Amino acid sequence: MSDVLLNSAREPRVAVPGRSSSAQPPVLILNLFYSGLGIARDLAGRGVRVIGLSAHREIYGNRSRYCEVLFCPNSQEEPGQLAEFLLRKGPELQGAVIFPTRDADVMFLDDFREELERWYRLAIPSRHCLRRATDKGLLVEAALQAGVPVPRTVTVQSAKDLARVPHEVGFPCVVKPVSSVHWRVGGNWDLVGGKKGFRINDFQELCSEYQRLTAIHPQLLVQEWIAGPVDQIAVLGGYVGDNSQPLAFFTAHKIVQAPEDCGTGCIVESIDIPELLEPTVRLFKALDYTGMAEVEYKRDSVTGDFKLIEINTRHWDQHQLGRASGINLTWVAYSHLIGQAVSPEPRPIQRRKWIAEDAFLLYAATGLWRRELRLSQLRRQISGRKMYGIFSWQDPLPFISYFAASVVPSLVKAACRKFWKGMKGNEVRSH
Secondary structure, eight states: OOSEEOOTTOOOSSOOTTSSOOOSOOEEEEOOSHHHHHHHHHTTTSSOOEEEEESOTTOGGGGOTTOEEEEOOOTTTOHHHHHHHHHHHTTTSTTOEEEOOSHHHHHHHHHTHHHHTTTOEEOSOOHHHHHHHHSHHHHHHHHHHHTOOOOOEEEESSGGGGGGHHHHTOSSEEEEOSSGGGGTSTTHHHHTTTOSOEEEOSHHHHHHHHHHHTTTOSOEEEEEOOOSOGGGEEEEEEEEOTTSOEEEEEEEEEEEEESTTTOEEEEEEEOOOGGGHHHHHHHHHHHTOOEEEEEEEEEOTTTOOEEEEEEESSOOTTGGGGGGGTOOHHHHHHHHHTTOOOOOOOOOOOOEEEEOHHHHHHHHHHHHHTTOOOHHHHHHHHOSSEEESSOOTTSOHHHHHHIIIIIHHHHHHHHHHHHHHHHHHHHHHHO
16 A cells, blocks of 8 residues: 555545645645644645645544645654655655644654754754753743743652652642653553643652652652633744744633643633733743744632743644634744745634534543533533534545544444343343
């Protein structure tokens, strides 16, 4: 089977990136999950050849009408092989922009920066900036330098550092990796249960979790737990130009996060939060930041301040929310990276909800089963104008593929379990 899937059997009704005779540099997308699929859709009809570099043959994004798919090694598990793959393709794809969609993709591009930059334009910040933005301890230092509020923080290098936590951070607190990629490599993500952090309530629990988590990676970050509901988590997402000024941005807040304490947003709403802009620009300047960025904060219910949580140095799942306000972050990034002039154009933020269908279905089913949610609450959470991580009327095959590969088998298994449970019950009654 060829490693290139040209989607030739699915001719779209609009111009497909890659079928144009335009001399514009192509775009390579590392992985076609939510973020990668959103990038391909952002570039639809722009006359740019778009190629999804997919390490997962069954993922729904491979079915998009808006990009070619090139199967290749995984940046997280086989970075050296992926680098060799891209270098072989260099003469053919010279000048292409590479957009990462995961932290492992960013680290891969940085690790092989010198070799890849001979052929490609890499959509990542400078090495110095990247190190300070992705190391949560260094990020806290940069934020303090910029006067941006942060949670109380201790970086734990060894067991003796745990004694600092009760006095310098307090309880409850949250334990995180110093760099998120530490918990993503190999089988670590399964070992931490797919969680980005853990809430800790007392010193005994902290010591217990330390023993477990340092077996995964020796460094940990312990931060103040910021009380308050999920909808107090806010983000400013945008593309930052050479002078550390956003060329385009929007703001949003989370409505549902799964897991609720330290998870990923599965319902996120674009909404105007003007007080995020000034501290975020100060942070960008302190980091000498250029590139795509999603900056996450949580409002402290005691002080009222938005406190910095983290930065994503790449496209993130909900980046397409900007399109509701006429903000195409991917196109702004592409234009800047190929040397086209981009002028900042502030736009009013329009409200729209982004929903991750798969995560939301699991959240809703689990909540209803445990009687932790009511249907009226779910209706409120999804009410209003919406867009989805997978589904699109203009690009339906990714959702059809996801539904057929994931939802239908799950429903069949559930029905079979119910059937056999009923059969066993009948057998018991018959005896």
